[in-house]
Amino acid sequence: MTGPAAVGRDRARPRFDGDRTGRAVLVLALTAALAIAAAAASVSFGPTGVGVGDLAAYLTGGPEAVGARERLVLEAIRLPRAGLGALVGAALAVSGAMMQGLFRNPLADPGLVGVSSGAATAAVLVIVFGGAALGPVVALLGPQLLPVAAFGGALLNTLLLYRLATANGRTSTVTLILAGIAVGALSGAITGLVVFGADDAALRDFTFWSLGSLGGATVPKILAILPFVGIVFLAMPFVARGLDALVLGEAEAQHMGIPVQRLKRVVIVCVAAASGATVAVTGAIGFVGIVVPHLLRLAIGPGHRFLLPASALAGAALLLLADVAARLAVSPAELPIGIVTALLGAPVFLAILINHRRGPLGD
């Protein structure tokens, strides 16, 4: 304990019991490595026979180093797909972590409590009525229309949920989940009504959209959601300390100098932006927002300064790997990626619930 090595380490940086910064930095580096590996795997696997060797040649020797067919597969299909997968996975995990911080509840996930359903309803309204009634708006927003609408729907449901589930600054798990079910069901019913009344062309558009996978990834799609997801990533360092303080309680956060009302508004907009934008391009993909933050909290604790960026990296890695699994499982066909994430996520969700009931948090 008191050898020269220990003394030297103490001098370099005093160690405090319970300070998990060192471990968090290590985990952050690991998640970054994992995300890079997952991206490489995502680009390397597929039914066309373009593989790791072609990727390596492409990266080291430039576009000319691979054949025309390989280049087309990489540039037009694989790279946009990996890019979209990374962006969507990161956005899902970060919006989950932020929402859980806001509600002070590890089970709050935009996909589970009806936020994504709100985004989906708004997206469907736009798809079905977009041609006629919204003509000028469509012309104005172009490819941004779907993300903007989905953001609006997600925002509406998040606000509604926060009003319903939070009283006197405390959120009850039961009320949150029940309110989420109700809000989600209402959104689902509206979606159903709209689809029921839609014409054939709109129905075809809707079906393509609702099958949602990373399969249709294109560079314009990435660019369409980038501003939304980008804002959320930029907000991470500014909300981290506030979300930590909020864990102690709303009044306590205020006592520690956090402008609580502003923080809540920023986080609600971030959650809606991230989940709305992802729903707009890939449909609802569940459980990433629960599994990733939960596992990371076990490793590095709930401090949001590291939890949020680590969630972004691990979320990207998880969704890319789930996408690879979805492609390989029934090759050459593809599983919907939501099935893969649900298979991974539902057991974790149950584990949290069981711990929740046994632990000091039961309410």
Add this chain to the structure above:
Amino acid sequence: MITAHSLTLARSGRSIVDDVSLRLEPGRVSAIIGPNGAGKSTLLKMLTGELAPSAGTVAYGDQPIGRWTPRALARRRAVLPQSAALAFSFTVHEIVRMGAVASGLPSADGIANDALARVGLSGFGGRLYQYLSGGEQQRVQFARALAQVPRPVRDGTPRFLFLDEPTSSLDLRHQIGVLDVAKRFARDGGGVVAVLHDLNLVAEFADTVFVLDGGRLVAAGPPVHALSDGVVADVYGVHGTVCRLPAAGMPFVLPQARTS
């Protein structure tokens, strides 16, 4: 100094706090006492800026509380709340460091470590808060408040500690320990405001006592005067319990001595 002028808080037509004016001076421990439902915690919340009064004003120095940014106010005063469970497992060190970060001083880790030592919890930094006993949790929260105002006087301005029932979960030794730390904070030039139930602790540790009943301030002054048999009988409805130690005339309360 903190001044409250005609503070009133009404909810659904009923006054919870009714026209209370008082001055909280640095260098003193001020105790707020009164029966259940007298409005003690509500008054404390208005003094810390957590609740806005329906009428009346609170000023820190000569600035009304509304002019302070949350960050500046956090450097002026810290608050020990009545405790609640956490949804996520922070370590003790991480919780106390949040207070230290709010102080705006450098080396938050060191400040957190010192604050834990002051409440007798050295070595608890690595424990998870949610697995501590209620009394230990309360002392961790107290350490967090201390870390937020680690120096009773900074840049010539006194800092304030607000404590809402700081001894409610503590055994006898730690009740005295926590109030000793608070008393030293006041002796070093800071201000301490505590809602307390144990009148004997009030008699020993408070310099000024504010007695609330039905939302109104019914007595104020040093314990020797404010803790009279008459006041205790009026407010709590229990007669004949206040006795005096011969030496300093310090009052003490003996429930067994009640006459009715």
